[in-house]
Amino acid sequence: MKKTVVSMTALLLVLSSALAACGKEEKKDAASATPATTPAAKPADTGKPFTLNLRHILIKDTDKPALTRLEDVKKKTEAAIPGLTINFEGMEENVNRFQKLRAEMSAGNPPQIFNLFGGTDTRDFSKTGNLLDLTPILTELGIKDKFNSLSEFTVDNKIYGLPLTGYAEGVFYNKKIFADNGLKVPQTYDELTKVADTLKSKGVIPFALGSKEPWAINMQMNTMWVREAGNNITEEIVAGTKKWTEPGVVAAFAKYEEMHKKGYFSKGTLSLAYPEGQNDFRTGKAAMAFDGSWAGGSFTDETKTAVAKDVGFFAFPGSGGPGDGALNASYSNGYGFSAKLNDQEKKAVKEFIKQMWSQEQQEKQYKEEGWLPAMKFELASAKEITKDISGVMGKAKTVFPAFDSVVHAKVRDALEKGMQELIGGKITPEKLAEKIQKVQDEVAKEKK
Structure with a gap:
C-alpha cells in the first residue's frame, strides 16, 4: 500500500489466462489469381513499433x-x-511520489506505467481521471481475487494499482549481540529502554x-504514537475528531525525544542517509534497527x-x-497505469501485468530479497527472517496503515521537518504537536 489482518498462509495458486489475438483474412477468389499475381506468403507480423514509458x-x-527482475x-x-x-526511467522515490507524479497527474500526462503508492496517493490521483481502472483487466486475466489485499489501491470499488509486496514494520535485532550480553527480546517499552541502556x-x-x-524517522515514530494514542488515531485526526495535540501523541513525541x-541511535544520525544508518546494523555496530520487512x-x-x-x-x-498490539502492515507499494492508453498500449499493459504478477516473479522477489508476496500462494521454503516477520504479523491484534498514506502531503512535510527539529533540540514535543495541528487545520479549511 486496509485495516484487515494480513494472512500470510494462503495456499491459492496464481492463475493467469493467456491472451491470444487472431486476425481474419478476407477470402480471395482463387480463379482470379494467377501465378504472376498470387502474393507471396506474408512474413510474421512484427507489429507497428510503439513505446511504453515505465518509471x-x-x-x-x-x-x-x-x-534485474523488472528488466526480466x-x-x-x-x-x-x-x-x-x-523505456525505463529511474527516479528517486520522493521526487517521483511527491513532486513529479503529482504535477503530471494535474497536467494529465503521466507515464504509461509508474511506481504508485496506495492510500492517499491513489485516492488523490483517481480524482484526476488519469489513473487506469484495472478492475476489468484483472477480471479478464483471472487474478482479481488472487491478491492478499488491494484495499489501499481501491477507490469506490475500482482498483487503480497493484502492490508488488506486503510489508510489516518492526525491530530487526542481532541475536548474537543479545545473547552475548544476556539480553532477551523486550516485551514492554520499559524493558526496551533497559536493553538499550x-x-x-x-x-x-x-x-x-x-x-x-x-x-526514516517517522517509521518508528508512527508506531509510537499509535501505541500511545490508539490504532485509529491518525484517521481520527484527519477526520477532525482528534488532534495532534492529544496527550498520547505528545507522550510519544516525548519518548522519542528521550x-x-x-544516545540510543546512531551518532550524527541527522547527517546520515537511510542506507548509511542501516549499515550500522549490517556491520554489527548496532544491535537493533527499526525498519520495514523489505529490509529483511x-x-x-551474506554478500x-x-x-x-x-x-x-x-x-x-x-x-x-x-494501541498496544497493533502493527503497521499493509500492501501499499507497486505500480499504476495511465488512463490514456490506446488499444495497442492497453494490450501491452495486460501482458506486463501477466508477467509482473506471476507466481514466478512473486517467488523470485521472495527468494532473492525476502519480500512478502502480495499474492496468495504457498511459499516453497520460507527464510527464518520471513518466519519471524510472519509470526509477528500473525500475533498482531490489528494492523494500521502508514501515516503518509492517510494524511495530507502538507501534514506529512510538517511531521518530517518537525521530527528533525525535535531530534536537533530545536522544538519541544508540545510545540511540535501544536505546529503540526496548525497545518492540519489549514488543510481542513482548504477542503471546505
Missing part, C-alpha cells in the same frame, strides 16, 4: 536485484507483444538510524552484511497504551 524507483545499489519482465513483455519497446554501556549502538531522510537524548532481504544477504545469520525480528513493544 521506477529502483536507483540504489540495494535495488539492483529488483531492477520487460524482456518477456516485449517478446510477447510485436513492435513493443519499454545495557547495550550502550557495552559500547554497542542500540538502534541504527539515518535521519537525513526524515521519512531516546535520542539518551539485505540484512540477511551484503556481516550479520546475515544472526538477524531476528520483533514488534516494537508498548507501554500499556490503547
